[in-house]
Amino acid sequence: MSSINLSKLVQLDYLSAxxxxxxxxxxxxxxxxxxxxxxxxxxxxxxxxxxxAPEDLQMASVTxxxxxxxxxxxxxAFTIDSILGLxxxxxxxxxxxxxxxxxxxxxxxQNRRVVADSDASVDLRVNEDSKSYSKSPADSYRRTLNWYIxxxxxxxxxxxxxxxxxxxxxxxxxxxxxxxxxxxxxxxxDEDRIQIWFQNRxxxxxxxxxxxxxxxxxxxxxxxxxxxxxx
Amino acid sequence: MSSINLSKLVQLDYLSAxxxxxxxxxxxxxxxxxxxxxxxxxxxxxxxxxxxAPEDLQMASVTxxxxxxxxxxxxxAFTIDSILGLxxxxxxxxxxxxxxxxxxxxxxxQNRRVVADSDASVDLRVNEDSKSYSKSPADSYRRTLNWYIxxxxxxxxxxxxxxxxxxxxxxxxxxxxxxxxxxxxxxxxDEDRIQIWFQNRxxxxxxxxxxxxxxxxxxxxxxxxxxxxxx
DNA sequence: TTATAATGTAATCTC
DNA sequence: GAGATTACATTATT
Numbered sequence: 001m002s003s004i005n006l007s008k009l010v011q012l013d014y015l016s017a018x019x020x021x022x023x024x025x026x027x028x029x030x031x032x033x034x035x036x037x038x039x040x041x042x043x044x045x046x047x048x049x050x051x052x053a054p055e056d057l058q059m060a061s062v063t064x065x066x067x068x069x070x071x072x073x074x075x076x077a078f079t080i081d082s083i084l085g086l087x088x089x090x091x092x093x094x095x096x097x098x099x100x101x102x103x104x105x106x107x108x109x110q111n112r113r114v115v116a117d118s119d120a121s122v123d124l125r126v127n128e129d130s131k132s133y134s135k136s137p138a139d140s141y142r143r144t145l146n147w148y149i150x151x152x153x154x155x156x157x158x159x160x161x162x163x164x165x166x167x168x169x170x171x172x173x174x175x176x177x178x179x180x181x182x183x184x185x186x187x188x189x190d191e192d193r194i195q196i197w198f199q200n201r202x203x204x205x206x207x208x209x210x211x212x213x214x215x216x217x218x219x220x221x222x223x224x225x226x227x228x229x230x231x
Numbered sequence: 232m233s234s235i236n237l238s239k240l241v242q243l244d245y246l247s248a249x250x251x252x253x254x255x256x257x258x259x260x261x262x263x264x265x266x267x268x269x270x271x272x273x274x275x276x277x278x279x280x281x282x283x284a285p286e287d288l289q290m291a292s293v294t295x296x297x298x299x300x301x302x303x304x305x306x307x308a309f310t311i312d313s314i315l316g317l318x319x320x321x322x323x324x325x326x327x328x329x330x331x332x333x334x335x336x337x338x339x340x341q342n343r344r345v346v347a348d349s350d351a352s353v354d355l356r357v358n359e360d361s362k363s364y365s366k367s368p369a370d371s372y373r374r375t376l377n378w379y380i381x382x383x384x385x386x387x388x389x390x391x392x393x394x395x396x397x398x399x400x401x402x403x404x405x406x407x408x409x410x411x412x413x414x415x416x417x418x419x420x421d422e423d424r425i426q427i428w429f430q431n432r433x434x435x436x437x438x439x440x441x442x443x444x445x446x447x448x449x450x451x452x453x454x455x456x457x458x459x460x461x462x
Numbered sequence: 463t464t465a466t467a468a469t470g471t472a473a474t475c476t477c
Numbered sequence: 478g479a480g481a482t483t484a485c486a487t488t489a490t491t
Binding site: 463464465466467468469470471472473474475476477 | 485486
Binding site for chain 4: 382384385387405408426430433434437
């Protein structure tokens with residue numbers, strides 16, 4: 001084992017600075033050497049989302065606010081003491097481990113960034129398993145088993161891709177499957193990415209619209225007020 | 232939609248033509264979703280870093296045309312100009328800026344540093360003039376003449392606030408809206424700040440976790456190496 | 463300089 | 478698909 005490998009490890013797992021050009025070999029190395037030892041503390045009482053799911057996600061919060069009576073008495077129920085566990089030191093130990101999915105994460109699955117660039121046909125090996133991301137039942141099994149591990153590496157669109165997507169968006173913010181497909185081909189992206197992009201883009205547009213509306217209302221109000229004060 | 236075949240959109244030849252010929256109905260649809268035509272994004276999206284420009288364009292065209300020669304000989308009609316609408320630098324005048332209350336120029340209440348201290352029972356919301364206070368005169372210049380208007384002043388949490396936040400984090404790193412709200416009230420912070428704090432806190436935890444993992448791997452490797460050398 | 467608050471956005475989950 | 482939330486990469490402030 002050479003120091004070279006080690007330094008690659010550093011980049012991959014630790015610094016995560018290695019966003020492009022990680023060879024599959026490196027990954028394999030990481031897996032072999034690293035995985036067995038890496039399961040940290042927390043015996044994974046609760047891995048994942050599946051067995052735990054939303055309610056348990058906030059189990060702690062439930063516990064904390066359980067004392068709360070009524071909709072809104074005063075701040076009586078949420079005392080600092082209870083948070084700090086000063087009143088019942090033992091209570092916290094009763095709680096199961098905090099929900100921290102990344103603690104269970106396998107190193108090989110993390111910190112890989114997909115650079116989606118039309119020029120650089122760099123499809124990282126992540127795309128190989130991208131079949132397992134596809135919307136099959138197996139996928140949901142996997143995700144419920146551990147959504148975090150299954151999370152798709154963040155795609156980094158190139159500026160060219162963005163520009164084109166934006167251009168299309170201006171004309172049609174709800175592209176049908178055919179357009180998305182075609183865009184995908186053109187831009188060397190999965191159609192999935194296109195779809196998500198448009199969803200997020202619509203959300204962004206809506207948000208900004210809402211905000212500007214709010215600002216307008218606010219300004220009108222303050223104008224009213226100032227003009228009244230001037231009288 | 233209209234009689235225009237939208238799938239042609241992708242063939243960027245047609246794009247600019249399309250923009251000229253999109254029927255009012257299509258536009259209406261677009262507008263309803265959000266906007267005064269077109270794109271809030273350019274100015275708003277990012278502050279300082281965006282400002283994309285010349286080199287980017289250049290690079291873009293370079294890469295794309297490289298593609299044309301190479302692996303993908305087809306699609307001769309893929310011009311950046313048409314995509315970017317350089318031939319038509321149109322109405323991009325608008326827009327809705329992101330909602331940044333702290334940016335509002337309300338004479339008496341702007342440009343102050345946010346000091347978040349639960350002890351002092353200071354309400355941080357910049358909106359509330361009476362309760363905010365400025366720290367130093369230098370602060371007021373920073374944002375007025377600065378190069379980056381619109382960024383929220385960095386919040387300085389008090390040690391008490393931190394302590395409580397940390398305590399809650401230990402129990403539940405994913406507080407739901409109710410808890411966040413309650414924390415906000417307790418600590419005299421915006422709920423937003425709480426949420427951001429937890430996000431950053433999770434990121435930090437994850438980072439440190441990654442580091443420890445790395446250290447373990449590293450130790451294992453060096454152990455392997457030394458034991459081999461001993462042979 | 464480091465630590466971390468703030469930002470933008472891709473990905474995910476819920477409905 | 479909308480809306481809310483999360484993860485993640487980055488920027489910027491102290």
